[in-house]
Amino acid sequence: MTNKEIQEIVNGFGEGIQFSEEESEFLNVIVSKELLYSVCSQLKSHPDLKFDYLFCLTGMDWGEELGVIYHLESISNRHNIVVKVKTDDRENPTLDSLSDIWRTAEFHEMEVFDFFGIKFNNHPNLKRLFLTPDWVGYPLRKDYVDEANMIVK
């Protein structure tokens, strides 16, 4: 299935979904955080799309906005899509958890929470995964400063 056909199907999933193929080898879909869960569950369940393999989940700090990038593949159809979601709330960023759509998201969302401080609604067990529970700050954010442990050029 070509990217254009995928785009036509995904466009029917909700209002205001943006698409981009620039500067990337994949078809990028940018959704609002309200639409994230419903779009993603349809990406998996739609009979022509069947994106059943979430192979990469990346936390992201774009400077002003925080967000998550989901790389998806369909095992039966062998096509790919990238879903991006952003939130501009840096104090208390909250997104919906996708751990009941793709179970692997449970672990990866814990990692994103640990390093970016993004909270996930309906996550079964959201806690610090790598760092100690009393760690202050979120190290992979761009504004994180730790003078003792970081070499700042």
Next chain:
Amino acid sequence: MEQIVNNSFKTQEYFVNMGPQHPAAHGVLRLLLTIDGEIIKNVEPDLGYIHRSIEKMCERDSYQQIVHLTDRMDYLSSHINNEAVCLVVENALELEVSERVKVIRTIISELTRLASHQLWWGVMGMDVGALTTYFYAFRDRELINDIFEETCGARLTMNYNIPGGLMFDIHPNFVKRTKEFIAHFKKKLPEYDRLLTGNIIFQKRTKGVGVLTKEDAISFGVSGPVGRGSGFANDVRKYHPYSAYDRVEFNEALFTEGDSFARYRVRIMEMWESMSIIEQLIDDIPEGDYLTPTKAVIKLPKGEYYQKVETARGELGVYINSTGTKNPYRLKFRSPGFSNLSVLNHISKGGKIADLVATMASFDFVIPDIDR
């Protein structure tokens, strides 16, 4: 009477720490087990004992430096990790490497896979009580390490790949010694089967233990030999070929049982396939440059890049978001071990503690790969 008997045999749920210094974890992995007698109720991994935040370090380093950090993730697939970063940088720069580089990279990747699977086979036997396997495996692995030492100058963290090609050309003895090794190991691999595969105790410890269905494997993002033991066809070398994998013939090792024994058989079969791949390439390594020089300061064009490779543990993905400077804006390693670990709780619930050890052995965890 019945009540008295029930009360005296009443058990209680309690916590046990498995690790961080547990011999079956092969590294600093801590599992918080909730158990009822011998039965496992819950497995909660506690990570971070060897976390170095490689992703944060990468945001500070140049692309040449990043290659060297990847050795320290999955140290048994160090060459393949290096290759992943080199490939993503080369693709982004649209830099064409010579055929010679592609073939040498593929041969060394397969030697790395063989060495990794040999070590896994040794410790898999040891974990379920067959100590002898360790010595057989290390006898043969030593020969591969000698080849690496001669050509790459190191035995474990090789740093042989750099963006644009290889650090230096192969050693004059490389072809001869690799052929000698293949001839040697073809005789020795059936010995592995005779020693462990057919062993009735080993089969009873692994058959039907830690069963993972295909649907769960896909949903949990389980790749590599673990996924293929459950019938999840996910070999990156087959479906997204890179380097010289598009010109060699090999079978994807696929079993459908999904238990620890199936995962064991996948890796044994992969060792045969790796030897076959090396044999197809070793006789005519094309002539050419071993390095296409890049600029001293590499700046990737603005954009996003993703490259996946098949390490000995599964699918390693490298995601780079570049803003056009000499450092990546964000670099993410999708490590196979981390995704594979996420399924451990799901498949070991209801089993015995000893079964968890067998399951973990068949998963072949390398902890620095999980922690990064």
